[in-house]
Amino acid sequence: MEVKEEKTRFDGVRVEVLGPTYEPGKPAGQDEGNWRRKLRDREEMLRYLRTSERYWYSSDWYGSERRKNPA
Amino acid sequence: MADHLDRSACPATVQLLGKAQQDGVSTAFLRADHVKPCPIGAEGSCCRNCAMGPCRVLLPRGKSDLEVEVTGVCGATTDTISARNFLRMIAAGAAAHSDHGRAVAETLIAAAKGEAPGYTIKDEYKLLKLALDFGIEVGDRPIEEIALDVGKAALAQFSQQEGELAFIKKAPLKRQEIWRKLGIVPRGIDREIVEALHRTHMGVDQDAETLLLHGMRAALADGWGGSMIGTELQDVLFGTPQPILGQVNLGVLKPDHVNVIVHGHEPLLSEMIVVAAEDPEMLALARAKGAEGINVAGICCTANEILMRHGVPIAGNFLQQELAIVTGVVDAMVVDVQCIMQSLPKVAQCYHTRIITTSNRAHIPGATHIEFHEHDAVNAAKAIVRAAIEAFPHRTGRVEVPPHRVDFVAGFSHETIDYLLGGVFRASYRPLNDNIINGRIRGVAGVVGCNNPRVKHDSVHVEMVKELIKNDVLVLQTGCSAIACAKAGLLTPEAAARYAGGGLAEVCEAVGLPPVIHMGACVDNSRILMAATAMVKEGGLGDDISDLPAAGAAPEWMSEKAIAIGQYFVASGVFTVFGVTWPTTGSEKFTRMLFEGLEEKVKARWAYEPDPIKAARLMIEHIDAKRKALGIDKARERVLYDMAMRRGLEAL
Ligand code: SF4
Ligand code: SF4
Numbered sequence: 001m002e003v004k005e006e007k008t009r010f011d012g013v014r015v016e017v018l019g020p021t022y023e024p025g026k027p028a029g030q031d032e033g034n035w036r037r038k039l040r041d042r043e044e045m046l047r048y049l050r051t052s053e054r055y056w057y058s059s060d061w062y063g064s065e066r067r068k069n070p071a
Numbered sequence: 072m073a074d075h076l077d078r079s080a081c082p083a084t085v086q087l088l089g090k091a092q093q094d095g096v097s098t099a100f101l102r103a104d105h106v107k108p109c110p111i112g113a114e115g116s117c118c119r120n121c122a123m124g125p126c127r128v129l130l131p132r133g134k135s136d137l138e139v140e141v142t143g144v145c146g147a148t149t150d151t152i153s154a155r156n157f158l159r160m161i162a163a164g165a166a167a168h169s170d171h172g173r174a175v176a177e178t179l180i181a182a183a184k185g186e187a188p189g190y191t192i193k194d195e196y197k198l199l200k201l202a203l204d205f206g207i208e209v210g211d212r213p214i215e216e217i218a219l220d221v222g223k224a225a226l227a228q229f230s231q232q233e234g235e236l237a238f239i240k241k242a243p244l245k246r247q248e249i250w251r252k253l254g255i256v257p258r259g260i261d262r263e264i265v266e267a268l269h270r271t272h273m274g275v276d277q278d279a280e281t282l283l284l285h286g287m288r289a290a291l292a293d294g295w296g297g298s299m300i301g302t303e304l305q306d307v308l309f310g311t312p313q314p315i316l317g318q319v320n321l322g323v324l325k326p327d328h329v330n331v332i333v334h335g336h337e338p339l340l341s342e343m344i345v346v347a348a349e350d351p352e353m354l355a356l357a358r359a360k361g362a363e364g365i366n367v368a369g370i371c372c373t374a375n376e377i378l379m380r381h382g383v384p385i386a387g388n389f390l391q392q393e394l395a396i397v398t399g400v401v402d403a404m405v406v407d408v409q410c411i412m413q414s415l416p417k418v419a420q421c422y423h424t425r426i427i428t429t430s431n432r433a434h435i436p437g438a439t440h441i442e443f444h445e446h447d448a449v450n451a452a453k454a455i456v457r458a459a460i461e462a463f464p465h466r467t468g469r470v471e472v473p474p475h476r477v478d479f480v481a482g483f484s485h486e487t488i489d490y491l492l493g494g495v496f497r498a499s500y501r502p503l504n505d506n507i508i509n510g511r512i513r514g515v516a517g518v519v520g521c522n523n524p525r526v527k528h529d530s531v532h533v534e535m536v537k538e539l540i541k542n543d544v545l546v547l548q549t550g551c552s553a554i555a556c557a558k559a560g561l562l563t564p565e566a567a568a569r570y571a572g573g574g575l576a577e578v579c580e581a582v583g584l585p586p587v588i589h590m591g592a593c594v595d596n597s598r599i600l601m602a603a604t605a606m607v608k609e610g611g612l613g614d615d616i617s618d619l620p621a622a623g624a625a626p627e628w629m630s631e632k633a634i635a636i637g638q639y640f641v642a643s644g645v646f647t648v649f650g651v652t653w654p655t656t657g658s659e660k661f662t663r664m665l666f667e668g669l670e671e672k673v674k675a676r677w678a679y680e681p682d683p684i685k686a687a688r689l690m691i692e693h694i695d696a697k698r699k700a701l702g703i704d705k706a707r708e709r710v711l712y713d714m715a716m717r718r719g720l721e722a723l
Pocket of ligand 2: 389629
């Protein structure tokens with residue numbers, strides 16, 4: 001699907017450019033804004049915890065405190 | 072009317088103060104005119120801890136307590152009396168938050184056992200996180216078993232007698248060291264509160280310094296104990312908040328609907344009322360009485376809680392509770408604990424409103440009591456909604472719902488900020504830290520707390536927050552302060568372009584964040600502690616909360632809880648400014664300890680400044696000083712590379 005759009009260039013000349021090619025969409029229903037649904041099972045949740053909250057729950061990455069207190 | 076304009080920055084409040092006057096209703100605004108603050112108590116110089124007193128330890132005019140010593144009958148000095156009073160405020164505030172946390176822990180246990188119909192484990196992710204915090208085995212165990220163990224472990228934190236509270240481990244390592252060195256790591260939540268009351272009893276601790284040290288221990292038991300348990304376990308039961316579009320101000324009330332207002336602090340019951348209000352049986356009953364439907368709205372922190380999780384609108388903050396009834400369309404106001412004015416049944420007498428108390432800890436003469444227990448929550452909620460429907464046909468008096476209603480975005484938990492700034496592959500505070508380091512964001516401020524009719528309602532919060540964001544300070548908010556700024560339109564992404572400084576606006580636009588972030592209710596100040604800790608741990612901004620370019624404020628505070636919160640902010644390393652009044656001015660020495668001496672102990676201190684702009688400037692000065700100490704105070708020049716420079720780069 002090729003969408004073209006007319007736009008005005010910096011020098012005032014009208015030019016044809018490629019338009020957006022994505023499907024416009026909005027999350028709806030129970031998925032709206034709920035990123036947690038991406039974590040489907042316990043294993044994934046624990047894995048995500050160890051990366052997103054790695055300062056507390058990961059044993060190999062300890063943020064700014066790593067140097068002084070190796071985990 | 073001109074008078075009322077001076078009382079509030081909120082147009083709906085101003086309008087209804089006019090109606091209240093016409094209807095002959097007394098409100099807190101009016102009573103504040105008639106009841107002047109006691110000058111002795113306001114300074115913290117009144118001791119009534121035994122029957123030899125009460126002793127008013129006033130200094131002779133023009134003298135300071137550093138020159139003369141006046142004492143109570145037992146010999147207690149102004150310093151001791153001020154410190155004792157201050158510690159008692161912390162104890163009461165910590166007790167309120169902690170009792171809230173305890174109720175949530177009990178409900179989680181009941182839900183896990185299947186003894187609380189209607190409650191389920193909504194957030195397994197958060198439950199697993201708590202299981203890791205408490206060292207509870209996860210494996211393949213059923214979710215209810217884990218929840219039961221987590222609930223029991225949380226409940227045990229209240230009565231623990233020795234050791235350290237579990238969440239203390241979450242603080243930056245350096246902060247933990249400071250606490251340990253001072254001997255102020257809380258052992259158990261109840262224990263520190265009881266000890267605070269013991270120490271302040273007649274004839275016990277008489278040294279302002281040791282009283283203050285214990286004050287910090289009790290406050291930490293709140294921030295890193297009771298409040299944090301409340302927040303975390305509520306997330307397990309009701310879901311961790313995610314950004315949600317809400318509406319705020321009295322205009323959310325609907326004249327043709329049955330209006331139920333939930334007011335107070337514990338979302339345990341209000342969650343069920345939201346469910347009951349959607350029950351087809353209740354809706355049919357409401358229609359039979361001539362209403363279009365049932366409209367639930369919130370006041371104070373209950374409002375923040377259910378808005379974040381259900382999108383239920385907020386009718387107003389602390390000083391609007393009486394005015395909601397004055398609209399003439401509130402059929403029932405359901406209250407639980409904290410921040411509920413005893414005047415409500417009296418105001419309700421002028422209208423048809425039913426005031427319903429629900430907690431066995433909080434009864435009000437003149438109100439109807441429908442007690443709520445977690446094992447029968449659904450039925451209690453239905454009984455309450457039914458009472459509201461019954462009241463609907465009995466509306467009396469003139470109805471006036473102000474047209475004011477503002478959209479805003481709420482519900483930014485620490486987890487959501489982490490996710491929004493990072494992404495699903497690796498959530499992170501890195502972009503926030505980077506933008507602080509590169510100077511687009513100057514720093515972060517937590518502006519929280521109540522309303523107080525001694526100052527112009529909402530105006531101090533709004534002025535302060537506007538000044539902060541104008542100077543590129545990202546603001547985190549909870550409680551009635553968040554409601555005040557939401558009403559002023561500051562909690563939308565669009566507010567960034569309108570009110571924020573260039574750097575902050577740029578970042579907000581890039582990530583789609585408002586410049587003022589709603590993080591929940593008063594107990595959720597623990598979320599701000601977690602956000603600050605995450606910033607430290609991410610790296611680049613020092614290795615303690617006190618190194619961060621960050622400050623806190625409660626510019627319109629009134630509750631003892633605010634003092635407890637302020638003290639745990641300070642004890643955690645955050646410079647904190649309060650407005651309205653300061654409760655220890657009777658003792659110069661103790662006040663100096665708070666305003667100066669604490670810096671040496673916990674690397675942070677209190678300040679008092681009632682003028683919002685001056686207070687914001689104090690915060691900005693502090694943020695700038697911290698930036699300087701980190702060596703990130705000089706703006707980095709942006710160099711636009713031309714082709715020759717690029718070639719030079721490649722040659723390297
Ligand atoms: S404890 Fe001392 S200062 Fe307080 S009321 Fe009794 S005698 Fe007075
Ligand atoms: S911010 Fe203050 S007034 Fe508002 S609900 Fe919390 S404690 Fe009560």
